Amino acid sequence: MALRVVVVDDSGFFRRRIVEILNADIGIEVVGTAVNGQEAIEVVKRLDPDVVTMDIEMPVMDGITAVRRIMAESPRPVLMFSTLTTEGAKATLDALDAGAMDFLPKRFSEMASDEDTAKILLRRRVRALARSRRPAITRAEPHDRSPAPDVPRPIPPRAPASGTPLHSLRAVLIGTSTGGPVALQEVLKVLPKTFPLPIVLIQHMPASFTPAFAERLNNLCQIEVREAAAGDVLKPGCALLAPGGVQLVLEGGGSQTRIRIEESPPGTIYKPSVDITFNSAVTALKSQVLAVILTGMGADGREGTRALKGLGAHVWAQDAASSVVYGMPAAVVDAGLADQILALKDVGPALVKGFC
Structure with a gap:
């Protein structure tokens, strides 16, 4: 039909x-x-x-x-x-x-x-x-010309245990797309002003939208939220939103992890791309990262998450039932990369419990 x-x-x-x-x-x-x-x-x-x-x-x-x-x-x-x-x-x-x-x-x-x-x-x-009207089915980006059948999702492979303790992590990276603006509001508004880690947000969004979205998040949240700019240094209690139309790259290390903004490589679909930012964190932050994948169409973030997971980073993914489109989280879960699969309402409280 x-x-x-x-x-x-x-x-x-x-x-x-x-x-x-x-x-x-x-x-x-x-x-x-x-x-x-x-x-x-x-x-x-x-x-x-x-x-x-x-x-x-x-x-x-x-x-x-x-x-x-x-x-x-x-x-x-x-x-x-x-x-x-x-x-x-x-x-x-x-x-x-x-x-x-x-x-x-x-x-x-x-x-x-x-x-x-x-x-x-x-x-x-x-x-x-x-x-998205039908719960608990994969909503990855379709390529066929007929609706996906309502079939039960297979049980995903279990992710290997992360080797880095939560208390030693240095940053939280969050990637999302369709449904992300509302999801990010729900997650971030729970965090106290004293949240001890820096946060980097990668939301698929046009360049003209990200300044207004960062301002909205900042007005809603206790932590500081702003659009990232070249040269920004990651600091606790501050969430930096990747600008639309370009790529956010992490560089440096130690207490001076910085933001570099660069043009997209030819053929890049997502601007900003979760994979590009996450892959840059492999060098800048190594295993000392919590990577979170929220609702979104497609599979952006899976390969960057795989690279971080290979070093021992922690990975959380939003569950199917609470995702607007269960594409990006499904790609991570089905690849066996997720340490935890959480309902959206539980992601913010889990961050508070894990780090505050």
Whole structure:
């Protein structure tokens, strides 16, 4: 059975374009459209789609208000379309707080290097979000043209015990993607101002979004949170968010581990990339790291985690039930790299218990 989608946008041109792209996939069917948030609420109730795509700025009722109502009355995954501006970033973060699960830029040129790739990315995001309605199944980035069957997940291999004691660790590295903005808020707001380790955050996010996201986290949390800049030194009680569009690399060592910001190697998909940052920690921090992989589509972070784990670093992964998309954590768990598999609500308290 095809995945059922409702497309919401006040622009007739954009609605038709999204409908055509999604309907070109035999596994996806657009079953309805709406031109504003109020109409969207009614259409969603009537048609019961698997996924809703939603514009933010619309007449009658805006997308943020509509998302809040949909999540209260008939919850389901919502994918926001956003402008890559400072105001667009703030509005999109508000939409995620209201219950939306993911977002994409409205301009396809900002989504991918070519239109065909952008179309594939849109369809993959819709598929991944549709699968998030069904608990405890792998939601890795799909490559086939039909929804994944509802099958029990195999028991993952057990990770070898980490050789480095928790009390001797020097940093916490957290990687995430789809669902990450809300997940990071939940984890970080639990930490006390006196949290004794530095934290590095790698969230797949456009360059225009990361300053606003860092500011939001800083306002919500007791610890300091800010966007990382070249030359920053890791310090206790401070979380540095990787800037969008570039790569965050750790260098140095001892008490002077620093941040280097660099352009992405040709062909790099994720900017920032969890793997690139984690791999740089192999030299800078060696085994004295806790690597945490939260919700996200794809497998970014698995190979960097493997390299850290090989030195004796600790690895935690979010569980399937609490992940918006169980792709990145599943890749780590299925590779036998996770020391602990935790529900999202338990990650922050576990950090406090382990280090405070």
